[in-house]
Amino acid sequence: MGEQTGPVRDRGHGRAPSMADVAAHAGVSHQTVSRVLNDSPLVKGATRERVTAAIAALGYRRNSAARLLATNRSRRIGMVAAHLSFYGPSMIAASMQDAVHDAGYELALVGLSDPTPGDLREAVDRLLDQAVEAIVVAVAHEGALETARGLDLPIPLVLTQGVGPDEALAVGIDQEAGGYAATAHLLDLGHRRVAHVTGPLQWVEALQRRDGWRRAHEDRGLLPGPEIEGDWTPPSGHRAGTRIGGDPEVSAVFVANDAMALGVLTGLHEHGRRVPDDVSVVGFDDVPEAAYFWPPLTTVRQEFATLGARAVARALEAIAGDATGPVTLVEPALVVRRSTAPAPRA
Amino acid sequence: MGEQTGPVRDRGHGRAPSMADVAAHAGVSHQTVSRVLNDSPLVKGATRERVTAAIAALGYRRNSAARLLATNRSRRIGMVAAHLSFYGPSMIAASMQDAVHDAGYELALVGLSDPTPGDLREAVDRLLDQAVEAIVVAVAHEGALETARGLDLPIPLVLTQGVGPDEALAVGIDQEAGGYAATAHLLDLGHRRVAHVTGPLQWVEALQRRDGWRRAHEDRGLLPGPEIEGDWTPPSGHRAGTRIGGDPEVSAVFVANDAMALGVLTGLHEHGRRVPDDVSVVGFDDVPEAAYFWPPLTTVRQEFATLGARAVARALEAIAGDATGPVTLVEPALVVRRSTAPAPRA
DNA sequence: GGTCACGATGTGAACGTTAACATCACGACC
DNA sequence: GGTCGTGATGTTAACGTTCACATCGTGACC
Numbered sequence: 001m002g003e004q005t006g007p008v009r010d011r012g013h014g015r016a017p018s019m020a021d022v023a024a025h026a027g028v029s030h031q032t033v034s035r036v037l038n039d040s041p042l043v044k045g046a047t048r049e050r051v052t053a054a055i056a057a058l059g060y061r062r063n064s065a066a067r068l069l070a071t072n073r074s075r076r077i078g079m080v081a082a083h084l085s086f087y088g089p090s091m092i093a094a095s096m097q098d099a100v101h102d103a104g105y106e107l108a109l110v111g112l113s114d115p116t117p118g119d120l121r122e123a124v125d126r127l128l129d130q131a132v133e134a135i136v137v138a139v140a141h142e143g144a145l146e147t148a149r150g151l152d153l154p155i156p157l158v159l160t161q162g163v164g165p166d167e168a169l170a171v172g173i174d175q176e177a178g179g180y181a182a183t184a185h186l187l188d189l190g191h192r193r194v195a196h197v198t199g200p201l202q203w204v205e206a207l208q209r210r211d212g213w214r215r216a217h218e219d220r221g222l223l224p225g226p227e228i229e230g231d232w233t234p235p236s237g238h239r240a241g242t243r244i245g246g247d248p249e250v251s252a253v254f255v256a257n258d259a260m261a262l263g264v265l266t267g268l269h270e271h272g273r274r275v276p277d278d279v280s281v282v283g284f285d286d287v288p289e290a291a292y293f294w295p296p297l298t299t300v301r302q303e304f305a306t307l308g309a310r311a312v313a314r315a316l317e318a319i320a321g322d323a324t325g326p327v328t329l330v331e332p333a334l335v336v337r338r339s340t341a342p343a344p345r346a
Numbered sequence: 347m348g349e350q351t352g353p354v355r356d357r358g359h360g361r362a363p364s365m366a367d368v369a370a371h372a373g374v375s376h377q378t379v380s381r382v383l384n385d386s387p388l389v390k391g392a393t394r395e396r397v398t399a400a401i402a403a404l405g406y407r408r409n410s411a412a413r414l415l416a417t418n419r420s421r422r423i424g425m426v427a428a429h430l431s432f433y434g435p436s437m438i439a440a441s442m443q444d445a446v447h448d449a450g451y452e453l454a455l456v457g458l459s460d461p462t463p464g465d466l467r468e469a470v471d472r473l474l475d476q477a478v479e480a481i482v483v484a485v486a487h488e489g490a491l492e493t494a495r496g497l498d499l500p501i502p503l504v505l506t507q508g509v510g511p512d513e514a515l516a517v518g519i520d521q522e523a524g525g526y527a528a529t530a531h532l533l534d535l536g537h538r539r540v541a542h543v544t545g546p547l548q549w550v551e552a553l554q555r556r557d558g559w560r561r562a563h564e565d566r567g568l569l570p571g572p573e574i575e576g577d578w579t580p581p582s583g584h585r586a587g588t589r590i591g592g593d594p595e596v597s598a599v600f601v602a603n604d605a606m607a608l609g610v611l612t613g614l615h616e617h618g619r620r621v622p623d624d625v626s627v628v629g630f631d632d633v634p635e636a637a638y639f640w641p642p643l644t645t646v647r648q649e650f651a652t653l654g655a656r657a658v659a660r661a662l663e664a665i666a667g668d669a670t671g672p673v674t675l676v677e678p679a680l681v682v683r684r685s686t687a688p689a690p691r692a
Numbered sequence: 693g694g695t696c697a698c699g700a701t702g703t704g705a706a707c708g709t710t711a712a713c714a715t716c717a718c719g720a721c722c
Numbered sequence: 723g724g725t726c727g728t729g730a731t732g733t734t735a736a737c738g739t740t741c742a743c744a745t746c747g748t749g750a751c752c
Contacts, residue, residue, distance in 0.1 A: 015707095018707090018708055018709085019708065019709070020708080030708090030709085031710085031711095034709070034710065037709095038710085062708090062709080063707085063708050063709065064709095065707085065708080065709090066707070066708035066709035066710085067708080067709050067710075068709090069707090069708080069709070069710090070708080070709045070710040070711075071709080071710060071711090
């Protein structure tokens, strides 16, 4: 009695109990154990109980490798994600994690820091080695994306970025619409041209947000303001901010993400230009901090949770062999705070 | 010639080629194929080439489930992480990812949003089902941590938070030292008492940082300033900031993370109290944005990359059965920027 | 030139599960 | 009261590796 330690027996020494052990303990065949484990209706109540008791007594747990070998179904979904240290990608990964688990699957994650096409291929290989049933790709570099599209895989592959309307299997957030909304907001406030701090131009998101910015000007017969390329980080935003601060022509900026927008804010500050009185600023992402920037940042909110859930749903459909419907994009929403104001009078 | 599409044959239809298929194609036994795959020196150059050619021709890839079943080694490390939407945890996860891959292992990640002890147990169960060889726990809630310590597992479990000196298998960042450094910096600047905005007090990090803050006062024979509990988010920092802003006694605050520090900055701003002229502020984490807060934030930098690498190293040692040395903590570093200044003259 | 060691390869049996089929008991039906 | 269906269970054979051992040359050594 003194050494009773719960169900787990002979921890460490010897091999883990197998179905055969449980079967012997319960006085049934291993197949009956299997049936109990798989909730087959073909087991009498009494035997079921004996088996469950034996399972508990032995601390048995099913060997998933053997199961996978026999069924050829891993119940695992792979994800390759780049730049997990950035807000967007890490949010997508987190939401994927939740959605995958809710679906009763496991997530195999391969993170890439700066993905070349070769890296992408290697990442996919690793996932294939882990017997995933589908792969979700959250990589934004145009080149890597192209590679992903060209891959000929035995399993479905879902894209979450750089999605075109004729994409086979994809989900996405409408970046172009987000860029448009941000710019339109500024233009409608009376600003005549809006500067733009872009993300790195190999990123499709950067391109798409810029497209929205351009189209907003076009629609109003206006010429877009100056364009500065950043790299998503605050320092690059800061550099852009100091340049913009030195240009009295610019009264409004659309910055392609919040981290850079913070840098822009600081750069403007240092030049003595007040936000929003002298210059209006719009960001993108709506990071939790954005409402506490100084001033609180007007920005475009992306629903990453929705994206993750949809990506997983798409993957599961594809695994089930369902014909997939058309690509639908999640609409981002403009959230107006205090970094934007009507254009100062000339 | 027209339909040549590279090595991958009969995509989708039929089952994937096995070692036996490769062996037949190369005119050898399956065991020889296995030897080639495992880089055994016992294969003649010529045969090796024939086998590799057959592998390429058939587009063969090894079935890892069968391999795992036979070897009982998954080359997979599990991680359970809570609050992946916060900066710290997501950084740890990302660095673990890299370290695990560098070691030639795969990472199985289970993310928890708000972990109860039961959640922790369930997460560990899922990892066990995935046949991980070790588990790294990045969970900061005291209760969950206690559960983790009490678990009796057949595999090693590495703790990364709330590490005590007598911990069996753990790595960590010295939170107490970080809290001490932050507070000492302010005290040495002439502030007589330092207020503290803590994290939620179920988090061991929050407790440890507070301990450091207290000890810094004690060492100087001073009484600690007021203490306000936050929840790591900017809004809670903002609430704390407005309270502190209304208290003219307070000339310095140590905030337990940068996100809350941002909120504090904003709250102080709104009260017309200038940073650092009227109030000095120190944060914790050194998020990439911290250098671009207004003013740039003095904070304590945590080396998450080091932590991840050490955690994985520890896990691998344990897997190999090495007796593990004493726990060593990563020292955080104070980085002084412009949110701190000497105490204003009374 | 016969034995011996060793290098190169093959053979058979695990690993622990599920799938397919076989068996058996028992009640219903005519 | 015998057959037939079916509910409950058992038996055997996959799944694709690796491991342990067996086999077969071939060169070296005395």
